[in-house]
Amino acid sequence: MTHNIQLNSEGKLKHFLTIDGFDRALLTEILDTAASFVNPRDGQIKKVPLLRGKTIVNLFFENSTRTRTTFELAAKRLSADVLNMNITTSSTAKGESLLDTIRNLEAMFVDMFVVRHGISGAAHFIAQQTAPHISVINAGDGQHAHPTQAMLDMFTIRQLRPDFSKLRVAIIGDILHSRVARSEIHALNILGVAEVRVIAPKTLLPAKVETLGVTVSHNLIEGLQDIDVIIMLRLQKERMTSALLPGESEYFKCFGLTEEKLKIAKPDAIVMHPGPINRGVEIDSKVADGKQSVILQQVSNGIAVRMAIMAMAMQHNGVMA
């Protein structure tokens, strides 16, 4: 890579587009900053005036509930003004190009775009094209990356298991179509975990997935051995109709996480899921709602982690020098 557009001339965070290319120090700084927003006594997040007077646009070209609302809450906790734009029902329907949408919003003096888009690279494109004072945060682009989700998962893991170097992490399910999985694999490797293991049938794994720095298993029972952290991925229904899988029930039988299979992992293993979950498809309700599940903790942590990323990006953009 010739140059990382995510960093400014001093090597500080400017845009947050993909985990790939960041170093451990920067990821750790994000996690530490996020921790500073959380009240250690009750876990509540205080409102801080860091981004007062700033305007943040949530630019969502794809549907989202969790990600959009936690970004909105994070922005409000930072005292910024937030504009939510649901573009699927807006100007692109009238034929306006992505770039023209951006130009128009720039003309309204915004300071940050939080972008979710169905096309890989959309957030990069906006970061390349937008005015220099504007920061861009990727809230999920195509099958490429979902870096804030990965960071909130890292935050959740660190809360419960502070030493990454000892951890064996399994990511289970549809790795092929998952931008979450790609970002998590990068983040886990940068933070130096002992092992990242992907568990899925070959139809749901990218070709040469090992080159991402993972070990591979096609069998959940074998794959769960010695695992400290289990990350389940959502299985979308349309995968059944495109000859990737024979059916939901067979998938659940082979790769669905049940209480019984959970026992194969380490006894104190934690269970994570980026949501939304498909009960009875990739995960049994007893596990999703069970003691080892930290799925809702992940959601809560989304606010502090997104606050940290937004604050750091704006801080190093010359805006808050």
Added chain:
Amino acid sequence: MTQLHIQHGRIIDPANKIDRVGDIYIVDGKIAALFEPPENFQADTVIDATGKVVCAGFIDLSTRLRDMGHSRKGTFKSETRAAASAGITTLCLQPDTRPAMDAASIAEYIKDLAEKANYPQIYPIAALTQKLDGVELSSMLSLKQAGCIAVSNANEPVKNLLILRRAMEYAASHDLLYICRPNDFSLSNKETIALAECLELAELTGCRVHFGQLSCKRSVIKIHQAKKYGLNVSADVAIHQLHLTENDIIPFDSAYHVLPPLRTEADKKHLRQGLANGTINSICSDHQPHDLDAKLGAFPETESGVSSLETLLPLMLKLVAKRVISLEQGIAALTHQPAQILRLPSGALTVGFSADVCIFDPELTWQINNDTWQSRGINTPFWGQTMTGRVTHTLQAGKIIFSLNN
């Protein structure tokens, strides 16, 4: 009688195994003699080629000149000017014109556009199937009679193998070359499986097949095996595939969006070896000029392709500098080899041949910028870079169609 004298150049003509300094004598648009003047020769024009290389004009097997429904991207005038400045004297036009090259009238219209651009040596490649949809055969014989030099389905795969077999049988019946760009969209641009199928059909149908714009290691291996086995096949590679890999892509920079996509170091290495050992016969530009809007967007939404006529020679010379191939091999891959594939009496400085000549200075450096670039498409990942090697004169049928500093 027009007479033209090219003096003191290093004449490199791989077809005739010539590499020495000397003169070329051109009379009435044809090569009249080499080294010694023909009788009664009185030059009207003299070109001093001291310190330069003189070779046959380049033959490009895969270009798009746009125009028709695409004139924002390029016109015959702008793109043939770029071709002339790049030493290219013969162009084969891919059939994915708009509308597609599936009717004799379109081929005739192309010939008209070529005449008007004062660059007559443009050969359309006919669509293999109507509208390139892979369903119904095109009128290949009429298209051939209208001047098409081969048939191809461009980047569109013929999904039904029975239709592909019949199309190849029909092409073979009229002694038409099938140019196959192996591609299977359903396997996300996998080329080797489509290539293997086409090799089987080449044997079955007896159709002459040329594989265009190869990009994979395993394609080179398969072509090597097929040639060894005795199949009548040939292959080319687009010049950028010999230089760039996935590692060179600036993240999501659409200038690197090409089809087939940039692949791995191992693929590039095998493509280079294949060119060096003759498995790959020729190099093409795969020129695809675009307007700015076509490249302005999120990477997968932009149009693929590089504007590449003008980097063809310097990038070939870079392979010579890196000792991947010899200069003679590089020139053969741009002249004699494509002429053989197309069965054209050109690509060589043989006495009696039409005087298609390229004169270039192998040491001259130049920067790619708005002042030097001729194509309307500035979509090249090499923009702003300094290149070594530049064409100084181009002759098409004895007529000077380009001269540097003019």
